[in-house]
Amino acid sequence: MTPSDVKATLSFSDGSPSMDLPIYKGTIGPDVIDIRKLYGQTGKFTYDPGFLSTASCNSTITYIDGDKGELLYRGYPIEQLAVNCDYLDTCYLLLYGELPNTEQRGTFHSRVINHTMVNEQMQFFLRGFRRDAHPMAVLTGLVGALSAFYHDSTDINNPEHREIAAIRLIAKMPTLVAMAYKYTVGQPYIYPKNDLSYAGNFMRMMFATPCEEYKVNPVIERALDRIFILHADHEQNASTSTVRLCGSSGTNPFAAIAAGVACLWGPSHGGANEACLNMLGDIQKMGGVAKVGEFMSQVKDKNSGVKLMGFGHRVYKNYDPRAKLMRETCHEVLGELGLHNDPLFKLAMELEKIALEDDYFVARKLYPNVDFYSGIVQRAIGIPVSLFTAIFALARTVGWIAQLNEMIADPEYKIGRPRQLFVGAEKRDVKPLAER
Numbered sequence: 383m384t385p386s387d388v389k390a391t392l393s394f395s396d397g398s399p400s401m402d403l404p405i406y407k408g409t410i411g412p413d414v415i416d417i418r419k420l421y422g423q424t425g426k427f428t429y430d431p432g433f434l435s436t437a438s439c440n441s442t443i444t445y446i447d448g449d450k451g452e453l454l455y456r457g458y459p460i461e462q463l464a465v466n467c468d469y470l471d472t473c474y475l476l477l478y479g480e481l482p483n484t485e486q487r488g489t490f491h492s493r494v495i496n497h498t499m500v501n502e503q504m505q506f507f508l509r510g511f512r513r514d515a516h517p518m519a520v521l522t523g524l525v526g527a528l529s530a531f532y533h534d535s536t537d538i539n540n541p542e543h544r545e546i547a548a549i550r551l552i553a554k555m556p557t558l559v560a561m562a563y564k565y566t567v568g569q570p571y572i573y574p575k576n577d578l579s580y581a582g583n584f585m586r587m588m589f590a591t592p593c594e595e596y597k598v599n600p601v602i603e604r605a606l607d608r609i610f611i612l613h614a615d616h617e618q619n620a621s622t623s624t625v626r627l628c629g630s631s632g633t634n635p636f637a638a639i640a641a642g643v644a645c646l647w648g649p650s651h652g653g654a655n656e657a658c659l660n661m662l663g664d665i666q667k668m669g670g671v672a673k674v675g676e677f678m679s680q681v682k683d684k685n686s687g688v689k690l691m692g693f694g695h696r697v698y699k700n701y702d703p704r705a706k707l708m709r710e711t712c713h714e715v716l717g718e719l720g721l722h723n724d725p726l727f728k729l730a731m732e733l734e735k736i737a738l739e740d741d742y743f744v745a746r747k748l749y750p751n752v753d754f755y756s757g758i759v760q761r762a763i764g765i766p767v768s769l770f771t772a773i774f775a776l777a778r779t780v781g782w783i784a785q786l787n788e789m790i791a792d793p794e795y796k797i798g799r800p801r802q803l804f805v806g807a808e809k810r811d812v813k814p815l816a817e818r
């Protein structure tokens with residue numbers, strides 16, 4: 383953080399003493415006004431529910447420019463990473479700050495691949511769930527339960543323990559997601575196979591059965607790997623902020639990541655891809671493209687509570703760069719699978735076209751986000767709709783861990799403890815029951 387020559391001066395119309403607030407500049411993006419001394423000097427808090435104007439930390443990991451529709455992981459544009467790297471290269475970059483060289487890449491890949499199994503006891507944990515439980519309910523439980531197997535060797539303040547916990551979580555998430563899926567379909571779990579790629583291993587654990595050899599389709603494998611890259615990290619979004627706040631108490635990383643999984647589940651966040659596909663299915667049932675106008679009228683009617691899922695973003699007021707890459711991946715996968723006439727994909731493109739020309743959306747700068755096309759491509763791959771957010775959580779785990787480790791490694795970090803504007807009852811006495 384570089385102190386700016388410019389200061390902010392806070393003055394009060396009632397003659398209370400004014401206060402100079404330092405301003406800091408980052409390498410790119412908006413400056414920040416440092417209010418850390420505000421309460422101590424003025425007895426007043428700032429007020430920012432939803433954190434629309436609040437920077438919660440300084441970070442070197444991911445940068446988003448919402449106006450340009452730009453996303454950088456450690457300075458590298460997502461468009462270049464999606465084409466030139468694979469997901470484990472991206473994990474290495476997010477965790478350690480640089481892309482790996484050949485030797486580093488080989489070592490990291492083999493470390494991850496050699497931690498893909500989970501303790502055999504985990505399958506008995508799964509048995510406690512109903513077979514029709516939502517995979518995100520199961521995954522929240524499974525990730526938290528990992529701390530029952532490793533908590534004794536994972537001191538969040540020990541850098542070596544943080545390192546092995548990161549490898550374990552990245553390695554085991556695909557195994558856990560696949561187990562959650564197999565449990566719901568009543569099929570036996572498939573153990574990881576260490577001679578496959580990260581995405582190929584996940585596909586086999588998801589779709590193979592003990593009855594026959596499973597052949598990984600390289601086009602699908604590459605598409606899935608790209609989906610993981612696109613979802614890997616995204617600055618201080620709701621689930622990442624949850625992981626930071628949870629981890630700031632010093633809890634173990636498995637518990638903090640489980641909190642992130644729980645937050646991501648919400649339909650306004652990672653649950654939007656599942657909600658988006660369900661929305662496309664509903665419009666299809668209404669009559670498809672012919673009914674898009676009617677659906678859009680509902681969206682514009684505030685009282686309807688209907689939103690165009692997969693559209694809009696707190697930061698992107700331009701096209702989400704991930705949505706563009708996801709749409710390309712959609713084309714590739716549907717083409718490979720002979721589904722280029724997929725009605726939902728055609729419907730999604732028609733919805734996008736209409737929305738981008740409609741004043742309601744233009745005025746509010748609502749563009750497709752990462753969730754708009756991701757559901758269509760996952761459905762084409764054979765991933766059930768209810769598992770979409772679990773795939774998002776799988777991919778985002780590395781981002782959550784990188785952000786958590788960055789916070790813990792900062793000697794200045796403190797437990798997060800926001801305050802409030804209290805608008806409730808003033809102090810009053812309890813009346814005897816007979817008088818209430």
Ligand code: SDX
Pocket residue numbers: 615616618619620649650651652654681688689690691692693694695696697746748751752753
């Ligand atoms: C993700 O933060 C991240 O980085 C998240 C994420 C990540 O990688 O971690 O990018 C992943 O969560 C993507 C977002 C997925 N969610 C959805 O697709 C759900 C639909 N989108 C909306 O719920 C909404 O756009 C949010 C939650 C994403 C953003 O909400 P904001 O920033 O609080 O904006 P808002 O709700 O105040 O909307 C501003 C206006 C409002 O209208 P007015 O009151 O000004 O008239 O836009 C409208 C909203 O009603 N609006 C929408 C809309 N999104 C916003 N109207 C219709 N459909 C939508 N999708």
